[in-house]
Amino acid sequence: MLILVTGATGKVGRHFIAGLLDDARFSKARIRALCHNRPYAETDRVEVVRGSIADRDLVARALAGVTHVVHLATCKETPESVMDVTVKGLFWLLEEFRTSATARQFILIGGDAAIGHFHYRHDSPITERAPHQAYPGCYALSKVLEEVMLEQYGLQYGLNACCLRAPWIMEKDDFKYSLSFGDDVFGAPDWKTLVPEPDAKRYARDGTVPLLRDADGRPLKRNFVHVDDLVSAILAAIDSPRAVRQLFNISMDRPVDYGEVAAYLARSRGLASVDIQSQFHSNWMDNSKAKYLLDWRPGYDLEKLIDSAWQYERSENDPRIVWYPG
Template sequence: MLILVTGATGKVGRHFIAGLLDDPRFPKARIRALCHNRLCPETDRVEVARGSIADRRVVSEALADVTHVVHLATCKETPDDVIDVTVKGLFWLLEEFRASATASQFILIGGDASMGHFYYRHDGPITEKVPHQAYPGCYALSKVLEEVMLEQFGIQYGLNGCCLRAPWIMEKDDFKYTLSFGDNVFGGPVWKSLVPQADAKRYAENGTVPLLRDADGRPLKRNFVHVDDLVSAILAAIDNPRATRQLFNISMDSPVDYGEVAAYLARTRGLASVDIASQFHSNWMDNSKAKYLLNWRPEYDMEKLIDSAWQYERSGDDPRVVWYPG
């Protein structure tokens, strides 16, 4: 088993490689990490290929003798790159994969941006059968195109593909910084821009957290997944016949409720909260299909997500670096 991992130096890529190498189910599995700007360390089971998936020659060479692909590389809101990298890059990967004599399984990590996450109102749980509806911007559009392209390669050529659709992925102290009123906020909304400057400074200093409300005035419900749970889902999908040509929502069992977050942080850490109005919509990703077909279970709930983020202590050689906004 030789697994090509794109986006190997990213949050999910690093955790996936470590998880696979430690998993007794895959003692002979080897990794080929396709890296572009950053490189991961090579070992007796990890080799590095370098280049961009936008280059067909790079993709062709990287796929030599590969049996599995775990495709993680993507772009955010970068219109100059998104079509070449995310769309054309996936096309080259699928084209070369379907022509390969060794190819066995292609796993794509999708995102809830393809469903518009909290941009659109949903009248019920978001299952895998809900139609695509990207929110404005090139990133969400690219996530729709990825899922559709993989699905069509299955229809056109019988390619054994599987898409694991994840919401916002957390690790280490990420969740703590999604709630910061300071300059160190991770992702969006940028809370300091939604309150007066003096208030934002005070909230940042005393650890006040935002209690985001949805368009109906209720505490917003938003989906998250911890990177460890996403990695366990990828490992559960590898060579699983029940994953063939399937789409799975990979998320926590229930969305994070900002009201419950505020209450828990007040009770356990004495932190205050402040209401933030929005026109966003609460939603609930239904992960029951993955639980049923893959026998997968997430380990993180809201309390574990919060506690792990607030208890995480960074070492001197582990600076908080945000490679992209969210």
């Protein structure tokens, strides 16, 4: 088993490679890590290929002898490169995969941007049958195009391919900083821009957290997944006959409720909260298909997500770095 991992140096890539190498089920598996901007150390089981998946010749070399592909590489809101990398890159990967004599399985990690996450109203839990709905911007559009392309290649050529659709992926202290009113905020919304500047500075100093409300005035429900749970889902999908040409929602059992977050942080850490009204919509990703077909279960609930983020202590050689805009 030789697994090509694109986006190998990213958050999911590093955790996936470490998880697979530690899993006795894959003791004979080898990794080919495709890296673009950041380095990755080679070992006796990990070889490194450097370059961009937008380069067809590079993709052909990277896929030589490969049995499995775990495709993680993507772009965020970068219009100058998103089509070359996310769309054309996936096209070159699938073209090489479908003609390969050794290829056995292609796993794409998709995102809930493909169904608009909190930008559109959903009147029932979001299953894998929900229609694609890209919100404004190139990133969401690219996630729709990825899923459609993979589905069509499966139909056209009978490929053993599947997509694991993940919402916002958390690790370490990400969730804590996703609630920061400071310049160190992780992701969006950028809370400090939604309140007067003096208030934002005070909230950042005191550790106050936002209680985001949806378009109906209720605490917003938004989907998250911890990287460890996403990795366990990928490992469960590898060589599973029940994953062939399937799409799976990979998320926490319940969406994060900002009201519950505020209440738990007040109770456990004495932190205050402040209401932030929005026009976003609460939604609930249904992960029951992955539970049923892959026998997968997420290990993180709301309290574990919060506690792990607030208890995490970074070392000096592990600074918070945001590698992409958006």
